[in-house]
Amino acid sequence: MTTLTNLLDLDPAQLIAYCGELGEKPFRAKQLQRWIHQFGASDFNAMTDLAKSLRDKLAGRAVISAPAVISDHTSTDGTRKWLLDVGAGNAVETVFIPEENRGTLCISTQAGCAVNCRFCSTGKQGFSRNLSVGEIIGQLWMAEFAIRKSKGLEPGPKGERQITNVVMMGMGEPLLNFEPTVTAMKLMLDDNAYGLSRRRVTLSTSGVVPMIDRLAQECPVALAVSLHASNDQLRDGLIPLNKKYPISELMAACRRYLDYAPRDFVTFEYCMLDGVNDSDLHAHELVSLVRNELNPVPCKFNLIPFNPFPESGLTRSSNIRIKAFAQVLIDAGIVTTIRKTRGDDIDAACGQLAGEVQDRTRVQERMQKMTEYQNKYGKNFGRIVEVSA
Numbered sequence: 220m221t222t223l224t225n226l227l228d229l230d231p232a233q234l235i236a237y238c239g240e241l242g243e244k245p246f247r248a249k250q251l252q253r254w255i256h257q258f259g260a261s262d263f264n265a266m267t268d269l270a271k272s273l274r275d276k277l278a279g280r281a282v283i284s285a286p287a288v289i290s291d292h293t294s295t296d297g298t299r300k301w302l303l304d305v306g307a308g309n310a311v312e313t314v315f316i317p318e319e320n321r322g323t324l325c326i327s328t329q330a331g332c333a334v335n336c337r338f339c340s341t342g343k344q345g346f347s348r349n350l351s352v353g354e355i356i357g358q359l360w361m362a363e364f365a366i367r368k369s370k371g372l373e374p375g376p377k378g379e380r381q382i383t384n385v386v387m388m389g390m391g392e393p394l395l396n397f398e399p400t401v402t403a404m405k406l407m408l409d410d411n412a413y414g415l416s417r418r419r420v421t422l423s424t425s426g427v428v429p430m431i432d433r434l435a436q437e438c439p440v441a442l443a444v445s446l447h448a449s450n451d452q453l454r455d456g457l458i459p460l461n462k463k464y465p466i467s468e469l470m471a472a473c474r475r476y477l478d479y480a481p482r483d484f485v486t487f488e489y490c491m492l493d494g495v496n497d498s499d500l501h502a503h504e505l506v507s508l509v510r511n512e513l514n515p516v517p518c519k520f521n522l523i524p525f526n527p528f529p530e531s532g533l534t535r536s537s538n539i540r541i542k543a544f545a546q547v548l549i550d551a552g553i554v555t556t557i558r559k560t561r562g563d564d565i566d567a568a569c570g571q572l573a574g575e576v577q578d579r580t581r582v583q584e585r586m587q588k589m590t591e592y593q594n595k596y597g598k599n600f601g602r603i604v605e606v607s608a
């Protein structure tokens with residue numbers, strides 16, 4: 220039996236090579252790529268400007284296939300969340316956040332996550348596996364054309380794009396699934412695919428320092444760093460990875476990244492946890508961290524009200540506290556925003572993505588995979604930390 224090639228797995232160069240194997244010129248690959256990513260086609264027969272012989276060849280050996288949609292919910296505020304089947308009882312989530320002049324898609328890169336941050340429900344479920352290129356870009360492909368369809372819009376390359384921004388902020392740590400994530404992002408940027416500017420694609424990381432440097436070389440996009448703490452003791456207790464890559468190394472990596480970044484600042488995400496990291500002292504400590512006279516880090520802060528989930532044992536800071544915290548940063552001249560919580564009624568908010576159809580009996584297996592990851596990335600990686608906060 221021949222295995223069918225999923226064309227969503229191929230980046231522009233690989234698609235050219237694939238067409239070459241079929242005896243086709245590179246421009247055919249461009250046409251094919253436009254059909255897939257700009258018209259949302261999944262049926263080769265619909266690709267009317269390709270020769271019938273090529274369409275037949277493709278139909279026999281290739282498919283265009285994104286993960287199957289298990290559920291599709293729209294919140295009262297317009298936020299739309301899809302739950303996608305990635306096989307073997309694993310599901311991941313993709314969230315669309317419409318705003319007045321832009322539409323942002325939040326994409327997952329792994330089923331589960333091995334970093335196991337204390338405040339994140341994805342982390343609490345353990346790590347299952349990395350997503351493939353097709354499963355990552357397939358989220359954008361599926362969502363863009365599903366949204367167009369529900370608005371009655373025609374597919375097509377120009378003018379009607381619904382998703383104008385992408386954030387790699389769904390389930391998983393994108394820098395621990397580096398190559399598929401970068402390949403998928405290259406497709407997002409490619410003019411014959413989605414043509415998004417680098418400034419409109421943001422990768423969020425919990426701070427995998429060596430991979431931040433690799434990203435700078437291979438695919439510099441806007442960078443968001445999940446900081447969440449103003450000193451190492453506090454951060455060690457919230458993000459176990461901090462023991463491997465402490466804050467000073469993370470700040471140095473951010474500074475290096477800015478030489479390559481499409482924006483001249485890093486966005487620090489800071490999840491507001493009541494009584495844990497939200498005092499004025501913490502805010503002042505942050506100011507000295509990023510305004511350090513010798514080595515300042517050009518940055519913005521995005522304060523995220525914690526989205527609680529039952530097992531966390533944590534609560535959200537009050538709105539008054541969040542505002543007071545923001546004011547300390549603003550008074551120090553740091554651009555600071557407080558993130559609006561969206562999609563609460565459909566559990567689509569940050570950190571609530573848990574792929575709820577997961578077969579819970581497979582927790583043992585996922586924990587085993589997590590241990591393998593920890594062995595690979597260092598003993599302080601993952602689910603091991605006593606929280607001192």
Ligand code: SAH
Binds near residue numbers: 338388392393445
């Ligand atoms: N793994 C990457 C990207 C996915 S998480 C990272 O950690 O950056 C996306 C953002 O949601 C991160 O800033 C993360 O810290 C934040 N987050 C996780 N759980 C949250 C929760 N329960 N409430 C609010 N924000 C949360």
Ligand code: SF4
Binds near residue numbers: 390445
């Ligand atoms: Fe993983 Fe990010 Fe959740 Fe931490 S916050 S467990 S890195 S998905």
